[in-house]
Amino acid sequence: MLSREQNELVTRTSKGTPGGEMLRRYWQPVALSSELSEDTPLPVDVMGEELVLFRDAKGQPQLIGRACPHRAVDLSYGRVENGGLRCIYHGWLLSGEGRCMEQPGEPDGSAFKTKIRHTAYPACDLGGLIFAYMGEGEAPRLPNFPFMNKPIEHTFVIKVLQECNYLQANEGNIDPQHLSYLHRFLSQAEAVESELNKLISNDPAPQIEVEETAYGLRLFAARANRPGKRFVRITNFIMPNASSFHGSPLVDPRKGAVNDNVGYQVHWHVPVDDYSHWKYTLAYRSDGPVDAEFQRNSQFAEIGADFRSPRTRQNRYMQNREEMKQTSFVGLGRSFQSHDKLATEAQGAILDRSVEHLGTTDRAVIMMRRQLLKAIEDMQAGRDPMFVERDGQPDALNEMVVLSQEVAADTDLLGGWWRGFDPASRGTLAIAE
Ligand code: FES
Numbered sequence: 001m002l003s004r005e006q007n008e009l010v011t012r013t014s015k016g017t018p019g020g021e022m023l024r025r026y027w028q029p030v031a032l033s034s035e036l037s038e039d040t041p042l043p044v045d046v047m048g049e050e051l052v053l054f055r056d057a058k059g060q061p062q063l064i065g066r067a068c069p070h071r072a073v074d075l076s077y078g079r080v081e082n083g084g085l086r087c088i089y090h091g092w093l094l095s096g097e098g099r100c101m102e103q104p105g106e107p108d109g110s111a112f113k114t115k116i117r118h119t120a121y122p123a124c125d126l127g128g129l130i131f132a133y134m135g136e137g138e139a140p141r142l143p144n145f146p147f148m149n150k151p152i153e154h155t156f157v158i159k160v161l162q163e164c165n166y167l168q169a170n171e172g173n174i175d176p177q178h179l180s181y182l183h184r185f186l187s188q189a190e191a192v193e194s195e196l197n198k199l200i201s202n203d204p205a206p207q208i209e210v211e212e213t214a215y216g217l218r219l220f221a222a223r224a225n226r227p228g229k230r231f232v233r234i235t236n237f238i239m240p241n242a243s244s245f246h247g248s249p250l251v252d253p254r255k256g257a258v259n260d261n262v263g264y265q266v267h268w269h270v271p272v273d274d275y276s277h278w279k280y281t282l283a284y285r286s287d288g289p290v291d292a293e294f295q296r297n298s299q300f301a302e303i304g305a306d307f308r309s310p311r312t313r314q315n316r317y318m319q320n321r322e323e324m325k326q327t328s329f330v331g332l333g334r335s336f337q338s339h340d341k342l343a344t345e346a347q348g349a350i351l352d353r354s355v356e357h358l359g360t361t362d363r364a365v366i367m368m369r370r371q372l373l374k375a376i377e378d379m380q381a382g383r384d385p386m387f388v389e390r391d392g393q394p395d396a397l398n399e400m401v402v403l404s405q406e407v408a409a410d411t412d413l414l415g416g417w418w419r420g421f422d423p424a425s426r427g428t429l430a431i432a433e
C-alpha cells in the first residue's frame with residue numbers, strides 16, 4: 001500500500017514530474033528497430049513527449065522533438081534529407097542533435113539558425129530495439145545485456161500496447177503467484193508450455209523469496225514438484241521498468257527440446273503517457289537463433305501489424321465463459337500476453353495503491369516500490385539512482401541469472417544453494433507429471 005502522494009510520485013511520468021525525471025535517468029526502448037526505415041520518419045510518444053525518430057546519413061537513429069521549432073508543424077511528415085529531417089512547411093532542416101542546419105527562407109548570411117536549440121535525445125539500435133536517453137546530464141552507460149552483443153537472430157522483439165499505467169504491468173512481472181491462476185490451463189492440451197502448466201497447477205502457493213541486487217531485485221519462487229523435490233524459478237526486476245524471466249519456450253517444443261536456461265525473456269514497460277504504455281518484449285537465446293516464427297505465432301498471434309491486441313476493455317477482452325469451464329482459467333485464449341493485458345488494465349487506468357491489501361505473495365512488489373521511491377529521492381538529492389552506471393563502475397547485470405531448476409525439497413533458497421551457485425551448472429528442466 002502506498003499513500004496517495006507516493007502513488008502519484010511513482011505513476012506520473014511527464015517531463016518535470018519526479019517519477020518521470022527518474023525514469024528518464026535510464027536508457028529506454030522507444031521503438032523497434034524494424035519500425036524505422038531509412039527514408040520515413042516515425043512519430044513516437046514517450047512519457048508524454050511527442051517525438052520523431054529518423055535515420056541519419058549513416059543509418060543511425062536520431063530522436064528529436066516532433067513539433068518544428070519554426071511554427072510547430074509535425075516533423076514526422078518531413079523529408080529525410082542531407083543527414084537531417086526537413087520540415088515540409090518552410091524547409092527548415094533539423095539535425096539529430098537538434099541544430100537547425102538550413103533555413104531556406106532567411107537571407108544569406110543570417111545567423112538566426114544558430115540560435116535554434118531543438119529537443120534532441122541520444123539514441124541507438126541494440127538487439128532489435130531503439131534505445132534513447134531522455135534524461136538530464138550526461139547519458140549513463142548502456143545496460144550490458146548479453147543479447148546486445150550477439151547476432152540479431154539470437155533475439156526476437158515485439159511490442160504490444162497496454163492501456164494502463166506502466167507501473168501496474170511492471171508489478172505483474174514480479175508476482176510469481178499469479179501464474180497459477182491467471183495463466184493456468186484447465187486442459188493440458190491447451191497449454192503452450194505444458195510442463196510449466198503442470199508445475200503452476202500442482203502448487204498454486206509457491207514459496208517466494210526476494211533479495212535486493214545492484215540492478216533491482218532477484219526473485220525465487222519454489223513450487224512442489226516430484227516427491228522430495230521442488231522446482232525453483234529465478235526471475236528479476238531490473239530498475240526501473242524492466243524484468244527478466246523464462247517466458248514462452250525459445251523454440252517450438254514440437255520441433256525439439258531446447259533447455260530454456262540458455263536464454264530468457266525481457267520486458268520493458270515504457271509509458272506513452274500516464275494511461276497507456278508499450279510493453280516491449282524481447283526473447284533471447286545465447287546458443288543459437290530464437291525461433292522467431294514460433295514466438296510470433298504462439299504468444300503474439302493475435303497482435304496486429306499496429307502492435308495492438310483485438311482484445312480491449314470495450315469488447316470485454318472477448319472473454320469466453322465456455323472456455324473458462326473447459327480449457328483455461330481466464331477464458332482468453334492461449335496467449336499469456338492477452339491474460340496480462342486484461343489483468344493489468346482491469347486494475348484501472350492508474351491503480352490506486354492506497355486501497356490495496358497486500359499479502360505475502362506481494363513482497364517483491366513492495367520492495368520494488370521502495371526502490372523506485374528511493375531512486376526518486378536520490379535523483380532529487382543530485383545522486384545517481386541505483387543501476388545508473390557510469391564508466392569504471394561494476395556491471396550489475398553480470399549478477400543477473402534467470403533460472404528454472406529442480407532442487408531438493410529442503411533447499412534453503414537464499415542459503416548455501418544460492419550462495420554457492422555456479423551459473424555454468426544450470427541444469428535441464430524436469431517437472432513432475
Ligand atoms: S513550420 Fe517547419 S519550417 Fe516552418
Ligand SMILES: [Fe+2]
Pocket residue numbers: 172178182183336340
Ligand atoms: Fe502474467
